[in-house]
Amino acid sequence: MHELSICQSIVDAVERHAAGRPVRAVHLTVGALRQIVPDTLTFCWELVTEATPLAGSQLVVDHVAAVVRCLPCNRRQTLTEMNLVCDVCGGSDLSIVAGEEFLITTLELAEA
Numbered sequence: 001m002h003e004l005s006i007c008q009s010i011v012d013a014v015e016r017h018a019a020g021r022p023v024r025a026v027h028l029t030v031g032a033l034r035q036i037v038p039d040t041l042t043f044c045w046e047l048v049t050e051a052t053p054l055a056g057s058q059l060v061v062d063h064v065a066a067v068v069r070c071l072p073c074n075r076r077q078t079l080t081e082m083n084l085v086c087d088v089c090g091g092s093d094l095s096i097v098a099g100e101e102f103l104i105t106t107l108e109l110a111e112a
């Protein structure tokens with residue numbers, strides 16, 4: 001379960017940025033290609049933050065679909081396991097436009 005180690009590294013980054021200030025919520029953007037299950041991630045967040053200053057804070061996962069662009073015809077489409085070729089020309093020369101994101105977007109700090 002790699003979500004656990006991911007959560008640990010988020011905790012490290014958040015604690016560095018919060019610098020001792022109480023954190024209410026952490027917003028995270030995760031692309032579909034990252035193969036991360038948002039529910040598992042929020043579950044692991046509770047485990048990892050328990051008994052730390054981040055206990056009780058909320059992890060808000062913003063899931064981004066994978067989008068590809070067909071290089072020959074420029075068509076953009078959402079990538080699923082069912083369509084690994086272009087809907088329009090059938091080409092498989094696709095460039096990833098979105099879906100590889102993994103970043104902490106916002107830290108909500110509580111009133112001190």
Ligand SMILES: [Zn+2]
Pocket residue numbers: 070071072073074075086087088089090091
């Ligand atoms: Zn195409």
